[in-house]
Amino acid sequence: MAWFQRTKENIQEKGQLEMPDGLWAKCPECSEVIFKKQLEDNYYMCTKCNFHFRIGSDEFIKIILDEGSFIETEKNVKSVDALNFTDSKPYVVRLKENYSKTDMNEALTVGHGKIDGRQVSFGCMNFGFIGGSMGAVVGEKFYRAAKYSLEKKVPLIIVSATGGARMQEAALSLMQMAKTSSILSSLEEANIPYISILTDPTTGGVSASYGMLGDIIIAEPNALIGFAGPRVIEQTIKRKLPQGFQKAEFVLEHGFVDMVVKRSELKKTLSDLIDWFGFN
Ligand SMILES: [Zn+2]
Structure with a gap:
């Protein structure tokens, strides 16, 4: 295909x-x-x-969380090939290759840690693992990270870097959009803040679900943020797209994100926001 x-x-x-x-x-x-x-x-x-x-969860954990405070959870939740799917190679082979190539256990790493002493539930996507795609395991790990927020009454912070849903899991991956969105509405009812950080790139099913559902949405400078890619849109509408289309600054100007924050200011910004929400 x-x-x-x-x-x-x-x-x-x-x-x-x-x-x-x-x-x-x-x-x-x-x-x-x-x-x-x-x-x-x-x-x-x-x-x-x-x-x-582009960096992965190890680097973001060092940048955002207090040194040595992060405890990774749900490490043993592993993807299965429920559909017996094969594209250019079988899904099980692709998974195995990614475990050894990336030294990661999934496209989302979750756990909890502290930001300037304030406890948070934290997750970060790994673009290097099958394009940061969202399959059933990413959905489940997100759900459990949000559940931790609910139970402990601490803010939820998720860093996204993704090409969207995991093709190899077909409809099962699309169902994660509903699953992650529904647990976020429980967080909202309990008045627990969810801060979404969008990095380069955040597209597809993640931008159409938990990426864009943050109480506060932060983007990194120049990050590509959108649903379909610019080339697909151009081909569909048969028009030239404006300069900087789908870049963080463009998306900010059009009201889809709340702020564009340099990585060096990210921890301080999160710390201030958590304070502002009254979770200090
Ligand atoms: Zn340069």
Whole structure:
């Protein structure tokens, strides 16, 4: 099927190019060559142009949560191939490859930790794991992270980085949109805040469910945020899209997110918001 045979550069290929092995990294935006340690000290932002490199849950945990406070939960919830699905390779093989290639157990890591001493339930998506796609396990882990928020009465913070629903789980992955949305309405009834952080890229089923359902929605600068990708939209409506379409700043201007925050300011912003919600 056409979905699996992209000939043009796609978002996943771009992500892989951004963090080459070795001591140095090259900025895909301005071509500056940066010493990796320096990049790490600068919150994985380009030291010259502030481009935000794609990072995973390990890095976000270090950036957002107090040192050593994070406890990962639900590590043993694993995906199964309920539909016996095969695209260019069987789903079970794809899963196995991703476990060994990425050293991650799913496209969403959840647990709890502290932000400036305030307890939160925290989750972060891993774009490197099958394009950060949302299957039944991502939905279940999200649900359990939200349940923890409800039970402990602590804010829920989720960082998204995703291409959308997991094709290999077909309708089962689409059902996660309803599942995650419904637990968020329970949080709302209990007056527990949910802060959604959208990073590059946040598209498809996640943007159409928990990505855009935050009481506060924060986006990282220049992140691609949307439902369908710009190329698909252009082909459908047969019109040229405006400059910066679906970029965080464009989406902010059109009222879909509440703020665009640099990664270096993220922890302070979250800390202030939690205070503002009265959860200190
Ligand atoms: Zn740069």
